[in-house]
Amino acid sequence: MNIQINGRMVPLDDSLRDTPLLYILRNDLALNGPKYGCGLGECGACTVLIDGVTARSCSVNAASVVGKSVTTLEGIGNAEHLHPVQQGFIDEQAAQCGYCTNGMIMTLVALFEREPQADEQTIKQELAFNLCRCGTHIEILRAAERAKQ
Ligand code: FES
Secondary structure (H helix, E strand, O other): OEEEEOOEEEEOOHHHOOOEHHHHHHHHOOOOOOOOOOOOOOOOOOEEEEOOEEEEHHHOEHHHHOOOEEEOHHHOOOOOOOOHHHHHHHHOOOOOOOOOHHHHHHHHHHHHHHOOOOOHHHHHHHHOOOOOOOOOHHHHHHHHHHHHO
16 A cells, blocks of 8 residues: 655555554654644644645544545645745744644645635634644734735
């Protein structure tokens, strides 16, 4: 079984077919951007893009992404060339504990691909299912606005 992750074809043992994608990303491929939060598809900490659409990687098994393109936080930018959403989070110091940050960023990346000038109401609706328990919501919204510029 081969799956495409961040533009690279990754061979995986067939025994991993039913394994949650999140476990493979973190445990087998050392892609630790996606976080394990609830494990139930509810918190958004594990968000990745599958063919450009947000998905909860804790609730998707490996076999279901064969033939599709998976993008993780590590695939949207790097230390030399951060994605504008990543840069916005840094500039606005939009993380406290940082556990939700992956999901917030990946959700905004997908939104701005579809709708580069999404208004605040749309941004709030899009982020509504990414849980943050620290309270950096204002900074996260500022980071989103900054990323649009
Ligand atoms: Fe996947 Fe919470 S860990 S949605």
